Amino acid sequence: RKEVEQDPGPFNVPEGATVAFNCTYSNSASQSFFWYRQDCRKEPKLLMSVYSSGNEDGRFTAQLNRASQYISLLIRDSKLSDSATYLCVVSTPGTASKLTFGTGTRLQVTL
Amino acid sequence: DGGITQSPKYLFRKEGQNVTLSCEQNLNHDAMYWYRQDPGQGLRLIYYSQIVNDFQKGDIAEGYSVSREKKESFPLTVTSAQKNPTAFYLCASRPRIVAGVADTQYFGPGTRLTVL
Numbered sequence: 001r002k003e004v005e006q007d008p009g010p011f012n013v014p015e016g017a018t019v020a021f022n023c024t025y026s027n028s029a030s031q032s033f034f035w036y037r038q039d040c041r042k043e044p045k046l047l048m049s050v051y052s053s054g055n056e057d058g059r060f061t062a063q064l065n066r067a068s069q070y071i072s073l074l075i076r077d078s079k080l081s082d083s084a085t086y087l088c089v090v091s092t093p094g095t096a097s098k099l100t101f102g103t104g105t106r107l108q109v110t111l
Numbered sequence: 112d113g114g115i116t117q118s119p120k121y122l123f124r125k126e127g128q129n130v131t132l133s134c135e136q137n138l139n140h141d142a143m144y145w146y147r148q149d150p151g152q153g154l155r156l157i158y159y160s161q162i163v164n165d166f167q168k169g170d171i172a173e174g175y176s177v178s179r180e181k182k183e184s185f186p187l188t189v190t191s192a193q194k195n196p197t198a199f200y201l202c203a204s205r206p207r208i209v210a211g212v213a214d215t216q217y218f219g220p221g222t223r224l225t226v227l
Contacts, residue, residue, distance in 0.1 A: 004153070008151075032214075034215065041199075041223075042220070042221070043201055043218035043219060043220050043221050044154070044201070044218050045218070046215050046217070049215065087153070087154075098156060098159065098169075099216060100153075101146075101153040101154040102153055103151065103152060103153045104153070
């Protein structure tokens with residue numbers, strides 16, 4: 001089983017739609033969680049950290065469910081500019097330095 | 112401007128040659144990392160360094176070497192021993208080391224290496 005699993009997509013949604021991605025992680029000792037965004041042939045950029053209480057940043061909401069070991073990202077009112085690959089990232093237990101990256105979920109927002 | 116720079120953006124190399132990828136940061140970050148990304152795969156950790164003059168192997172260190180002589184610089188050498196070096200190489204840095212906390216990593220623009 002992969003340490004971090006994501007549906008690769010693509011998710012094709014019209015502008016204005018709400019879309020949600022889930023990510024599961026295998027190690028219950030993982031402590032820190034992030035969503036990164038990666039545009040085609042570019043570097044990943046931090047979208048948001050994910051906290052136990054959930055957090056929201058504008059149209060983006062992230063949730064963490066430790067009991068079920070999954071993380072979610074909800075995007076409301078999708079824009080064309082949201083088209084990208086979204087990477088789920090989890091800390092590697094036992095070290096403060098290492099992160100494990102999912103393979104990403106591709107989102108394509110269309111007119 | 113503060114940030115992480117990687118050079119060159121594109122690199123072509125003949126089979127059997129060593130090549131060094133540059134990574135520089137002026138963010139005063141303690142930790143630096145090297146990853147490779149292949150199509151359809153997540154980022155995989157090659158090497159990382161938490162402090163000057165110290166570094167650790169990541170998950171796929173074979174065929175690679177690094178040095179950390181200065182806080183700002185963490186060059187990666189891809190040696191001829193690396194069996195499949197064609198990939199997108201990403202350097203990242205992290206602001207501080209806090210026990211038990213995996214802080215955010217910030218990435219440079221990457222170097223796309225192609226072995227001919």
